Amino acid sequence: MLPDKDGPSGGGPCSTQGSSGEDPSVSLFREYLRLKTVHPEPDYDAALRFLDRIAEELDLPMKKIELFPRRVLSIMTWEGTNPALKSILLNSHTDVVPVYQVCHANCPYPEHLALCSQDWNKVYIQAIRRLKAEGSQPVRTVHLMFVPDEEVGGHKGMETFVTHPEFQKLNIGFALDEGLASPGEAFTVFYGERNPWWITIHCPGNPGHGSRFVENTAAEKLRSIINSFMDFRETEKQRLNMSQCFTLGDVTTVNMTMVQGGVAYNVIPAEMEVSFDLRIPPTVNLQGFEKQIKLWCKEAGEGITYEFAQKHMNQNVTSTEESDPWWNAFSTTCKAMNMVLEKEIFPAATDSRFIRAVGIPAVGFSPMNRTPILLHDHNEFLNEQVFLSGIDVYQRLILALSSVPAFPDETNPFL
Template sequence: EKTNGNFISEAHYCSTPQCWGLLFSSGRKANGPGTEDPSVTLFREYLRLKTVHPEPDYGTSETLLPCPVCPGRVVAIITWVGSRPELKSVVLNSHTDVVPVYEEHWKHDPFAAVKDEHGNIYGRGSQDMKCVTIQYIEAIRRLKAAGKRFSRTIHLTFFPDEEVGGHKGMETFVKHPEFQKLNIGFALDEGLANPTNAYTVFYGERNPWWITVRCPGSPGHGSRFVENTAAEKLRRVINSFLEFREKEKHRLNTNECFTLGDVTTVNMTMVKGGVAYNVIPAEMDVSFDLRIPPTVNLQEFEVKIKAWCKEAGEDVTYDFAQKHMDQNFTSTEESDPWWHAFSSTCKAMNVTLKKEIFPAATDSRFIREEGLPAIGFSPMNLTPILLHDHNEYLNEQVFLRGIQVYERLVPALASVPPLSGEE
């Protein structure tokens, strides 16, 4: 399917949100005195689209193909074919959904994309990660306008539901035949802001484990000392998990080389049980969100959880709502051609890189699980980390600088010489 205008050479496979016509339009108005950069205007218009959970308005275009991945979900893949399309491709990935907001805590409407007198643009998704989506698009637009073309094919991919685990997005898509057709060699995905002058780059992620522990017990009247109650078991379970949490927190605070991605975080997120004040419940459940570094032996860690449940009392069990076992790293050795292209380009721009394990989870984990290298990178320095926070914002100058960064990075990655097996 061919796109309109001069932006992208080929739409490899599309089922598009309502915003794609806006994003891929070829008309660009020149700036006049006091006018806003068109890239910033586009970014702000994208922020106003309410792709917010629990009911994100992804929308569809009836003129393009229906999405065969998950009904009701929208995936878009836009392809710029390289001069040597048989070579492995470069993927620029982003997600279109955003997390909910507590509007009463925002100084501006979180979906109005208000820009203040300092150039700070407020909006849900301004950091996570609608900024990167537009930066990709604007960088590609500028490269094509300059008549550039590279040996490797470039895919821009736009995925739904990353913020709710990616089950109806990237997790499903990597098992789809269309994923194999992309012939991916390397992928870029989202990162985090950095309050310093450096840019943070992520070469791996912690594994999210969402676990519910079920504590059955003896029921009875609320006036009695009933033995072996669910609440007693629940208390022991909570103590075991939170004592481990304190140990990991201590490790982080006492090792200056550690970042959040180097330790396991544990947070109790839900407690369920009980029917009335005067009835001792027959079961109580507690849920935890764990994020485990890829350096941890995951099998041994689950043995630890089993021990905590056994110590809590008879018949205490657990199950997982989410359990990722990916321990793949993307190489950051200078001998690796993909990393060398990335890092040397940053060095040429006098960009300082800070390498870390991503503390949360992104769609990159599904790409790495397929054995493919992926780097998490959002060019936002001198910026507080505000993803999922109240008053999320990004300064327009930081945003514009990010476009320039991708204008340099994309050609470098798309020009990596043929690797072993590609000749």
């Protein structure tokens, strides 16, 4: 939601400013927020119709690639004056996490729910619109990509697309993707991400009647597993709290998210299982960490197995050395706008991890300072002036990145 410039009013997350006389960029953003691309049944067709209209307004060709049934990826392309050079990717996703309806049941402005307002990299559209209106022309080609299913792991989106022949043809040299809000004056920029591991541990045991002291039960093993994971969670929490140098992205988070098992109150189950969401920073030895999980399972008892619903192993990070031409263009442009940057590892997961995994540098950045981090919260909002200032920031960044001088022997093999 985009509230008045002084922040959200007493109406909470449903507060809104009238559309009369507001900046067209704000009106367009509100229109996008009204699209019902919420999981588990996102209306991707509505998003595609919206993007088709935008591409026509911007006079940009649009390519659509159906990665899976009803999972269409869209790419608008602004061709540069030297299309043989590596291109710039401005990545965005079209889906939204589910909303807790109870939090919005009494909202007088249901069409203005703020879900996704801080997931705001669709702002690229308005930056391109302004650049074209000013008569600017990039040297390197710029691609605006809109990807499905980012919020549910990206398997039917970016994870698949980076291995697609059409991705190779884009000849990407550098990518911008979403970041996070920053409560202070500085702007947070993310050069890497933690690896998400979603693991379920199966604990078998002796069944029996609930009136007996049955030995070697599934519940006893489950308790041992939970204790091991949660003790480690507390250790990492203390590491974060005791170090002034660490941010959330520098430690491993552990959260127990599901527990299943049992059929009746008076029946001791033959199996129970527990699931955890782990987010592991790129500084951790992943093979060594899995050995630790195996040890916890062994210590808990016989027959315990585990499986991963998601297990990302790539630990590539993007260079933030001033000698790197992409980072130099990015950071120098921000400094010219008197922006202070704080470099961090992204604590959650975005499509950038798939881009970095294939060797392309990517930065997560959303210029939203002086803004509480409310991503995916039911009271998510975005200050209107922060939003409008962010468009200006992206204008400068897109021009700077698309003007990075050619590297030695840089050519596009697909031309």
